[in-house]
Amino acid sequence: MPRATRPLAEALARWPVLLDGGLSNQLADQGCDLSGPLWTGRVLTERPDQVAAAHTAYARAGAEVLITASYQIGDDPGLLERSVRVADGVARTAGHGVWVAASVGPYGAVLADGSEYRGRYGLGRDALAAFHRPRIEALLAAGPDVLALETVPDSDEAEALLRVLAGTGARAWLSYTVAGGRTRAGQPLRxxxxxxxxxxxxxxxxxNCCDPQDxxxxxxxxxxVTAKPxxxxxxxxSVWDAGTRTWHAPASPAPWPAAAWRAAGARLLGGCCRVGPDRIAGLRATLGPPPPGV
Incomplete structure (x- = not known):
């Protein structure tokens, strides 16, 4: 079965679409070694079959969008292309319509020092655009359905990313990581x-990749400020400790008011780090099945 046949933007106008969950936690649960600066990209390099298995776990849980393992990869075009190809292979055998979203992580992710939760890297918009352009070009050449501009901590970086996309005809979503009603870099969300x-x-x-309460x-x-989905x-x-490369879990499970998020306009729903297939399957049950003929 081919992956989803209609554009994702068209689907969002008709029904809520279910994203997958955290790739890193699923790979860890599969026994993969995520040490080193490439993180999930290390597994993509050494064991792409394990990345495919992780994507498969989420597809079986009902996810309609698989996000590639390209989040922390720099400008290696072969590895970026592989991330899309691996997800595409799973999407084509999922048994239901699935879109492939190519992850474009922030500059801070490539630094592998927790900077994606701070922003303000000391680079201007021109330098950030120059960093992202070859990555985005390589991912687009691989043919994903959409780009996931995700875990963006800083509106300056968002502006650079949008500059790279302008005029390309590509489709993307833009997702900030936030805390306390602001971007992680401290800018007003509006x-x-x-x-x-x-x-x-x-x-x-x-x-994405924020506390559910935010x-x-x-x-x-x-x-x-926008009518977009x-x-x-x-x-x-949980909170990421870049020094020890560990997550510190909350004292009690965080509430997950998906119904309130939907009422506020959320049309794409899923999970990020430490949210596994079981939680995604629960969201699938809450949202109900997608309509036939996706």
Whole structure:
């Protein structure tokens, strides 16, 4: 079966679409070694079959979008292309319509020092655009359905990413990582989301890899400045410690008010780090099955 046949933007106008969950946690559960700066990209390099197995776990849980293992990869065009090819292979055998979203992680992800949760790298927009351009070109050449501009901590970086996309005809979503009603770099969310309001390449905006309690205020901020569909795929409320490369879990499970997120306009829903196939299967049950003929 081919992957989803209609554009993702068209689907979002008709029904809520289910994203996958965290790739890193699923690979870890499969016994993979994620040490080193490439993180999930290391597994993609050494054991692409394990990346395919992780994608398969989410497809079986009902995910309609698989996000590639390209988040922390720099400008290696062969590896970027492989990330799309591996996800595409799973999407074509999933048994239901699946889109492939090519992950474009922030500059801070490639630094592998936790900078994606701070932003403000000391680089201007021109330098950030120059960094992202070859990565985006390589991913687009591999033929994904959409780009996932994700875990963006800084509206300056968002502006650079949008500059690279302008005029390409590509389709993408823009997803910030946020805390306390602001981007991780401290910018007001209304201003951050407004950057994408008039960008024809952007089909949805929202948040990912943040505490679930930060999702609803961010969606409300986005809805106040754009009519684009919204998206939400937070983590489980844990905090990443870049020094020890470990997650610190919350004292109690974070609430996951998906119904409130949907009411606020979220059309793409899923999970990020430490959210596994079981949680995605639960969301699938909550959302109900997608319509036939996707």
């Amino acid at each position: 201003e951050a989301f407004a950057l994408a309001a008039e960008a024809p390449e952007v089909i949805a905006v929202g948040v 999702v609803l205020p961010a969606l409300e901020a986005a809805a106040s 919204l998206l939400a795929y937070p983590n489980d409320g």
